[in-house]
Amino acid sequence: MKVIFFSHSTCMLEIHDKLLLIDPFFSGNPIFRNTNFLNFFQKIDYILLTHAHYDHVCDVELFSHKFNNILVISNYEISNYFNKKGIKTYGMNYGSFISFPFGKLKYVWAAHSSAFYDGTYGGNPGGFLLHTDEGNLYISGDTSVIYEMSIIPSFGNLKLSILPIGGKYTMDVEEALIASDFLKCEKILGVHYDTFEDIKINKKQAKRKFFEKGKELILLEKGKTIHV
Template identity: 85%
Template sequence: MKVTFFSHSTCMLEIHEKCLLIDPFFSENPIFKNTNFLKKFQKIDYILLTHAHYDHVCDVELFSHKFNNALVISNYEISIFFGKKGIKTYGINYGSFISFPFGKLKYVWATHSSVFNDGTYGGNPGGFLLHTDEGNLYISGDTSVMYEMNLIPHFGKLKLSILPIGGRYTMDIEEAILASDFLKCDKILGVHYNTFQDIQIDKKQAKKRFFEKGKELILLEKEKIIYV
């Protein structure tokens, strides 16, 4: 499984030649200002959305217009919102695993909020638990640490967890360490930090705190890749 980190919470997963774009945030992202980011992509098969905040959904329409066969997967309300715009969607909610060509996907809990910029209700915020024959991955979405994370490893051992670490709106470093304990996952890709002034972290200190707990915190530069 190939994971490309772009910035903020935007990642792309490549599994069995399927490309899954997570929470696309480019056009309003200060890190990608004045760049033709669409040229970076040759193929998108699925777009996964954790919740409706603009820094996770602002470029859904751009990507769906360029890759018109891409399927948006999100909660029921977000799927309805984009479906009304003529975008192909697949609405889900907290419930069972659902099979796709890339593996099994489950929409899971997050403690956050979810509303579009125009005030439209964005349904329950969530994350994704992805089970594949290349390994299992947890994408928490924007969330605080929560006791429900203890349930995630009961579904299967995780190879990697993608967790926010910037604080204020989500978990900070110490809470993400606690979350990794609940998840029984010692390999963490940190996201949702340093994009804006109010979610700045000390990257060196963050890695040190995880290392002291016997864990690995991966902090990637823009457009860098890891293999899971």
């Protein structure tokens, strides 16, 4: 499995021949200033949306117009919102694993809020637990540390967890460390930091805090890749 980090919480997963884009935030992103970002992509099969905030959903329609066969996967309310715009969607909620060609996906808990830019209710915020034949991955979405994370390892060991670390709106570095204990996961990809002034972090210090606990905090530059 390949994970490409673009910036903020936007990542892409490559699982065999399937490409999954997570929480696309390019056009309004102060870090990603290239207005031709759509040209970087030759194919996208799925878009996964953790919640309805602008910095996670703003480019869904742009991608869906370029790639007509994209399937948007999110909670029931977000899926309905985009389905009414003519976009193919798959709605789910906190429940069982659902099988897709790339693996099994489960929508899981997050402690946050969820509303579209126009004020439309975005349903319950969440994250995704992804089980594949290449390993298991947890995408927390925007959240505080919550005790429900401790349930996640009971479904299977995690190779990687993607956690926000910027603080203020989500977990900070110290809380992400607690989350990694709940998750029994030693390798964390940090997201949702440095995009805006109020979520800037000391990256060297953050990585050291994880290292001192025998864990790895991965902080990728824009467009860089890791293999899981």
